[in-house]
Amino acid sequence: MNDPKIFEVELNGQIVQVSDHTIKSARVYHIVYPNSKPPLNITIAEDSDGLKFWTSLPEGRQEEAEFAGKIIATYIREYRRNQSCVTTTDKKLPAPSLFD
C-alpha cells in the first residue's frame, strides 16, 4: 500500500503540510504550520499495556501530537479506502488500521 508521502490536512482551521518519513524504522510525520509555530514531529509509540498512542518527538507537545495524529490517521485511512475502492466493487472492505 503506497501511502502519500506529502499531503495537506486541516488542523484547527489551518492547512498544514505533512510529510511522511521513515527514520530508524519508525514512521515519523513532520507537520509544518503556515505561521511561525514550530514544526511538529509525531510518531506512534506503545504504552506499557501494549496500547498504541501518538506522541511528539521530542517530548512536550503530547496534546498537539494526539490531535494531529488522529487527523492524519483519518486522512490516510480515507486515502487507502479510496485506493481500495478502485479495485473492489463487490463489498466494502473494513478500514485498515494505521497502526497495522
Added chain:
Amino acid sequence: MCYYNGQKVTRTEFIRLKNLEKAVRNYNFLNVGVHNGFMFQPSAIAVANADKTDFDLTLGHWGYLPGVIKTHEAAQAFVRSYTTMNFKSENMFLNDKGQRSMWADAVNKGRRCLVLSTGIVENRHVQKIGKKGEPLKATDKYPYIVTLKDTEYFWFPGLYNQILDEETGELIYTFALGTTPANALMSQIHNSKMRMPTVLNEDLAYEWLMTDISKERAQSLARTQVPSSAMDFCTITKEYLTERVANPTTYDTLPPIDMAYLDTTEELIYPAA
C-alpha cells in the same frame, strides 16, 4: 517503568523513542528556505525500494562522493578539490574530454533518486557601468528565486552514491542533481552559465525513480527542459545565503526580464517527451 510525554512506557520503548528523538533532530531539512550546495548540508531526496514498489523520503548530502571515500577527512578533502553537486546531463557517460564520466557508475547501476525542491535560486549578472557610462568587466549579482507555477514543490533527477562512514558505521546518501541547457527565462537569470536544473513533471519523475529504464532513456529524462512559461520568478534579497531564506525584494536599477517567451511557443532543445 518510564514515562514519555506523560505516558507510561516500557524501558525498551523509552530508549527507542529517545534514540528516535536524536535522529529526528536532523530532519528539519524540509523547513530550510534556501539550501546552499557549498554548505554540504542534508537535503530531502526520494529513493526507491529494491523492487521499486514504493519509495522513501530520506536525507542525502548534496555533493556526490565516490565509494572510495571512507572518512570525514577524506570527504572534506574531496569536496575541497571537486565540485560534484550537479551532473551535466550531457556528461552522464562521457566527460567533456571524452573519457568515462564519474557519473557512469551510478547511471549504469541505476542509482537514481529524486531531489525535492520548492524553488531554484540563481544569480543574474549585470555588467557594471563606469563613471563615464562605459561598461566595465565587473558585474553586479542579483539573486532570483524561480518556482514552478501551480505547484508548491517539484523534483530534480538525482544520482546518488552511498558512503560507509567508518567512524560511525552509518551508510550515508550523497547525491548530485541533473542540469540541462537553460530555457529562455533561465538564460537571462543564470546568464553566467546558461544552465538550469532539470525539472521533472510527475510522470517523468515517476519514470526516473520507479521504473527500469535504459541508459539512453535516463539521459533523455535528465536533460528535459521545462518551458519558461511554466516558471515564476522573483528577485530576492542578497542575504539569502546567510539568512537561508528567500525574501522577495526589488532592485530599482535592474533591467526587467524579457518575457516575450509568454507570447510565443518556446522552442526547446530537449522538450518533455
